[in-house]
Amino acid sequence: MPQRYFLTTAIDYVNGRPHLGHAYEKILADVMVRHRRSLGDDVFFLTGVDEHGQKVQQSAQKAGLTSQAFCDQVSDQFRALWQRLGLSNDRFVRTTDPTHKTYVRDCLQKLHDKGEIYFKEHEGFYSARAEQFVTEKDQVDGKWPEIYGEVVQTKEPNYFFKLAAYQDWLRQYILDHPDFIFPAFRRNEVLAALENPIGDLCISRPKSRLEWGIPLPFAEDFVTYVWFDALINYVSFADPGLPTDRWPADVHLIGKDILIPAHAVYWPIMLKALGLELPRQLVVHGWWMNRGAKMSKSVGNVIDPEPYVETFGPDALRYFVMREMSLGQDADFTDDKFLQRYQSDLANDWGNLVQRSLSMIVRYRDGIVPTRPADILTPLDRDLESEATIVLFREAMEAKQIHIALQHLWAYLQQANQYVEQSAPWKLAKDPVLAPRLDVVLATLAEVVRRVAVLTASVLPHTSEKVYAMLNLPVTPESFRLSEAAYGSRLEGKPIQAPTPLFPRIEEEKKA
Numbered sequence: 133m134p135q136r137y138f139l140t141t142a143i144d145y146v147n148g149r150p151h152l153g154h155a156y157e158k159i160l161a162d163v164m165v166r167h168r169r170s171l172g173d174d175v176f177f178l179t180g181v182d183e184h185g186q187k188v189q190q191s192a193q194k195a196g197l198t199s200q201a202f203c204d205q206v207s208d209q210f211r212a213l214w215q216r217l218g219l220s221n222d223r224f225v226r227t228t229d230p231t232h233k234t235y236v237r238d239c240l241q242k243l244h245d246k247g248e249i250y251f252k253e254h255e256g257f258y259s260a261r262a263e264q265f266v267t268e269k270d271q272v273d274g275k276w277p278e279i280y281g282e283v284v285q286t287k288e289p290n291y292f293f294k295l296a297a298y299q300d301w302l303r304q305y306i307l308d309h310p311d312f313i314f315p316a317f318r319r320n321e322v323l324a325a326l327e328n329p330i331g332d333l334c335i336s337r338p339k340s341r342l343e344w345g346i347p348l349p350f351a352e353d354f355v356t357y358v359w360f361d362a363l364i365n366y367v368s369f370a371d372p373g374l375p376t377d378r379w380p381a382d383v384h385l386i387g388k389d390i391l392i393p394a395h396a397v398y399w400p401i402m403l404k405a406l407g408l409e410l411p412r413q414l415v416v417h418g419w420w421m422n423r424g425a426k427m428s429k430s431v432g433n434v435i436d437p438e439p440y441v442e443t444f445g446p447d448a449l450r451y452f453v454m455r456e457m458s459l460g461q462d463a464d465f466t467d468d469k470f471l472q473r474y475q476s477d478l479a480n481d482w483g484n485l486v487q488r489s490l491s492m493i494v495r496y497r498d499g500i501v502p503t504r505p506a507d508i509l510t511p512l513d514r515d516l517e518s519e520a521t522i523v524l525f526r527e528a529m530e531a532k533q534i535h536i537a538l539q540h541l542w543a544y545l546q547q548a549n550q551y552v553e554q555s556a557p558w559k560l561a562k563d564p565v566l567a568p569r570l571d572v573v574l575a576t577l578a579e580v581v582r583r584v585a586v587l588t589a590s591v592l593p594h595t596s597e598k599v600y601a602m603l604n605l606p607v608t609p610e611s612f613r614l615s616e617a618a619y620g621s622r623l624e625g626k627p628i629q630a631p632t633p634l635f636p637r638i639e640e641e642k643k644a
């Protein structure tokens with residue numbers, strides 16, 4: 133029975149171009165869903181953009197555009213980059229979409245009718261950068277931390293959602309569901325935060341201050357607080373005729389900065405109050421840092437993924453961020469590390485194995501994969517057939533340890549490269565008596581190349597497709613199922629194409 137697997141990502145603010153932090157999360161999501169598809173699961177992958185709120189309104193003003201025109205422009209940049217990176221999302225959410233707006237208004241009306249929302253005058257501090265009210269408790273050494281940017285004092289009447297009434301329920305829910313938050317240390321942080329009173333949530337902004345939002349259905353001169361609007365994307369877009377079909381999500385993939393309070397406090401309580409099921413798991417990743425500092429638009433130290441994709445190809449960036457970061461931890465992005473991985477892991481270990489294996493089949497066997505005489509196989513040939521790598525790979529993927537899963541695959545690649553050295557086909561080719569041995573080596577290598585293409589397909593989808601094209605194998609939705617990684621003899625007797633380099637050498641000026 134195929135399992136249903138519904139994964140969502142955070143939806144990115146469109147106050148600027150996509151940066152590496154955004155790209156990482158979406159790539160990670162894509163790798164997770166591609167892996168689930170490779171197991172035969174029925175996947176739904178939702179991502180998109182968060183278009184309302186003060187930040188976006190301010191950026192639009194600065195750009196001299198209407199908020200809508202600005203959102204259209206930036207949303208297109210996100211969508212274009214996601215396409216270039218090969219993201220396989222089933223839907224791309226925009227919170228300015230009319231379906232979403234209607235859904236948000238319906239939720240608000242429902243909560244209002246249930247008595248979950250009340251009106252009161254509120255005096256406090258507001259951070260536009262974090263799009264939230266803050267209190268003196270949030271200060272560090274009497275100062276507002278950098279993440280809040282400029283904090284201003286406001287006094288205004290607003291609508292509030294009765295969050296505090298659910299605090300005990302939420303705490304108990306998290307205690308009863310140990311897998312609800314991953315990794316476990318993040319769960320402890322949430323439980324610690326719930327030791328203090330959470331207060332109620334201000335869910336409106338007067339239009340006099342902020343116009344760019346969804347008007348409240350019961351008070352049209354107020355717009356909806358951007359987080360309340362954005363979180364609802366997970367149900368408003370999951371499928372037409374929602375939420376019965378796809379909901380609940382199996383995974384909400386988010387960064388550590390938006391766990392508390394948005395995803396671990398507001399969202400579960402909103403769902404509970406709306407009578408909807410909770411998502412099965414919040415998977416919380418760390419941050420990409422630039423020389424030890426968090427990459428962020430406001431600080432101005434963001435890394436633009438685009439030049440990396442243009443110079444090295446989408447798979448190089450996908451591989452790097454998956455290989456260098458342990459899910460949940462932070463990691464530092466440097467050009468040196470990127471170039472090192474490109475050269476050594478991609479160009480040498482994987483690219484070169486494909487290049488030399490297929491070239492030798494072209495050179496020594498006219499491009500036809502030879503048949504392997506089973507009676508002359510040595511332990512060296514047999515070792516490469518082992519299922520051990522697949523088991524280790526799958527276990528690591530299930531534990532969300534993608535960097536470890538890749539380490540297992542690269543250990544197998546190293547074994548295959550050593551096999552080429554030890555077998556020395558160029559020597560075998562010189563002696564006609566050794567022809568059967570050369571057949572074994574070349575057929576084994578062809579099949580190793582095919583199985584690595586299958587195993588790496590969730591991380592390097594474009595590369596695997598190229599390898600399949602060189603092997604004259606069709607790419608279908610079933611091609612990269614994990615079951616296809618079993619060692620076989622599918623290629624024996626079949627023609628292949630002359631290879632072209634998968635990860636070409638990059639000239640020095642381009643690297644710079």
Ligand code: MSP
Nearest residue numbers: 142143144145153154182362363386387419420427
């Ligand atoms: N719009 C909200 C999310 C609403 S979800 C209903 C938001 N947007 S964001 O653009 O600021 O961030 C989007 C995602 O990118 C978040 O999960 C965030 O953690 C992630 N990243 C932003 N900067 C990052 C890094 N430097 N590194 C890794 N991911 C980070 O928050």
